[in-house]
Amino acid sequence: MQRSSGDQEGEAARAAVLESRPTPNGSLGVEVLDFDVRETDAETAAEIRALVHGEKLVVFHGQELSTTEYIAFAAALGQPQIYFQENYHHPDHPEIFVSSNRPLNGEKVGVAGTGRYWHSDYQFFEEPLPMTMVSPQQVPSGRRGTNYIDMEAVNAALPEGLRALAEGTRAVHEAKWRYKITPEDVDKSITEILEEFGALTPTVTHPTVITHPATGARCLYVSRGFTVGLAELERNESLRVIGELFDFIERDEHVHFQPWELGDILLWDNRQVVHRASETPPGEPSVSYRIGVYDGLPFYADEARGRLYE
Ligand SMILES: [Fe+2]
Numbered sequence: 001m002q003r004s005s006g007d008q009e010g011e012a013a014r015a016a017v018l019e020s021r022p023t024p025n026g027s028l029g030v031e032v033l034d035f036d037v038r039e040t041d042a043e044t045a046a047e048i049r050a051l052v053h054g055e056k057l058v059v060f061h062g063q064e065l066s067t068t069e070y071i072a073f074a075a076a077l078g079q080p081q082i083y084f085q086e087n088y089h090h091p092d093h094p095e096i097f098v099s100s101n102r103p104l105n106g107e108k109v110g111v112a113g114t115g116r117y118w119h120s121d122y123q124f125f126e127e128p129l130p131m132t133m134v135s136p137q138q139v140p141s142g143r144r145g146t147n148y149i150d151m152e153a154v155n156a157a158l159p160e161g162l163r164a165l166a167e168g169t170r171a172v173h174e175a176k177w178r179y180k181i182t183p184e185d186v187d188k189s190i191t192e193i194l195e196e197f198g199a200l201t202p203t204v205t206h207p208t209v210i211t212h213p214a215t216g217a218r219c220l221y222v223s224r225g226f227t228v229g230l231a232e233l234e235r236n237e238s239l240r241v242i243g244e245l246f247d248f249i250e251r252d253e254h255v256h257f258q259p260w261e262l263g264d265i266l267l268w269d270n271r272q273v274v275h276r277a278s279e280t281p282p283g284e285p286s287v288s289y290r291i292g293v294y295d296g297l298p299f300y301a302d303e304a305r306g307r308l309y310e
Pocket of ligand 1: 115119120121275
């Protein structure tokens with residue numbers, strides 16, 4: 001499959017047009033062929049954003065980038081994010097969120113074992129993160145990659161009873177249950193830690209089904225990682241319904257596994273997929289660099305932003 005965007009005249013005038021084909025196992029996303037992301041200009045950046053919005057997951061191969069080149073690629077696509085917790089930052093580049101179980105120069109860097117539950121990045125903030133890119137830096141032997149679920153497809157396949165409960169409701173999201181203890185937490189009680197982190201990340205709501213601002217796709221926007229209920233339902237009913245939603249979402253036939261190779265960049269749309277990191281075999285080093293990107297569009301078209309949960 002060849003794919004490109006922009007008007008025909010503009011494409012004809014340009015030497016490089018992105019070409020892509022479905023990822024090898026074909027269930028989600030495309031891989032871009034023969035493109036060096038260091039050559040991203042304003043036009044190709046627009047093409048890449050359109051490709052991510054259209055295909056949900058885009059994979060680039062063979063990219064050998066310095067950290068500054070990697071950040072420059074993110075900056076060409078939009079506004080790179082600075083993650084709100086500093087313990088995740090690369091020591092020299094706060095834009096880079098480090099997932100690592102390997103010390104650097106004898107020092108702990110970043111956080112190990114991140115994102116091993118189904119989630120969408122920053123779902124627990126009023127303004128979630130539109131796009132995420134990940135570049136593996138050290139790949140353990142064996143199977144390592146990221147799992148994805150297409151939430152537009154899941155929404156379309158929802159059983160009627162669940163669809164009726166999801167449409168028109170708001171889902172409630174919290175980060176605190178996924179908080180990772182830091183050295184500063186020693187001597188604090190679990191209650192204190194939850195209260196402090198809960199104050200930093202107050203509970204929010206978003207529509208349970210969101211409308212994509214660029215494509216109009218309707219996507220179920222809940223995850224077992226961060227969603228704790230549906231605002232309109234009584235507590236027991238809420239827990240029952242979100243449990244049924246999670247079980248339906250996470251069916252094996254909905255999961256796309258994207259393996260990691262050195263030189264890959266995986267870039268996805270958090271509005272349209274949930275993701276989960278694969279497990280690293282015990283004792284194996286694993287390092288990846290993530291950058292969040294704000295793509296200049298509201299997260300969803302239903303309304304400008306999420307709401308604090310009262
Ligand atoms: Fe994530």
